[in-house]
Amino acid sequence: MFERADELMIAYQQGDMDALDQLYLLLKGPIYSFVYRYSRDEQLSIDIVQDTFIKLHRSKHLYEKEKGKISSYLYQIAYRLMVDKLNRRKKWRSFLPFLTSVDQKEVDLADRMSVREAIAALSDVHRPIVLLFYYHDLTHEEIANVLNIPKGTVKSRLHYAIKKLKEELGGEENVSRSL
């Protein structure tokens, strides 16, 4: 899928607008899922997906295939836009606390709730690493590029996040109980 995305990006850089449509169809889902799992805000996730492609359209000439896959490049744009937006919101909420939006929870799926809660309970520096590694199959190196941190930091944070998730979800406990 990602090789196809790289080919489409090259075609788009050469002026093929249909390639952009196909690239959007291919990558809007993964980007939305990443932002949604991080923020749990549907409207924010939709806005970030759109802003990511607007930014790509404005600066398509800046992408270089040699530096990495287009999917990683788009995750990087989306992550930066999302962090900026969330920081701005945090500032506004400190002045106007009633602007807090309702946390949309699905109460009918208890198990899913717990994994959602466990991921949400991870800190802002650990959460994107788990999401990009587990759900989006990015390598340590690609995650390091997306988040602009050293590869070693990615590894140590990933191990810490896994330990935290196991604590939150009670992995060993449940396994021994089921046995």
Next chain:
Amino acid sequence: MSQDPFKNERFLQSKLDEYHVNVPDIPLYLRKKRWERFINYLASPAKNPMEPMVSTINGIMLVKAGPVVCGTVLSVLPVLIFV
């Protein structure tokens, strides 16, 4: 992947796999539609600022009686000042 720390975490994997995201239909725009976003923002669910107050009986009384007391005071005040 050779460096996969999830490899031996079967329980964790099964839990993480339960977290599915439904992707809505998102149209491709190449220019920001600020007005549309503002409307969406206004339409999005928000927390009720009175919620902490209505959870106690005193709070409910305050929310109900507060406007009545304020209205009474404001209507009586001109009478007291000018008469």
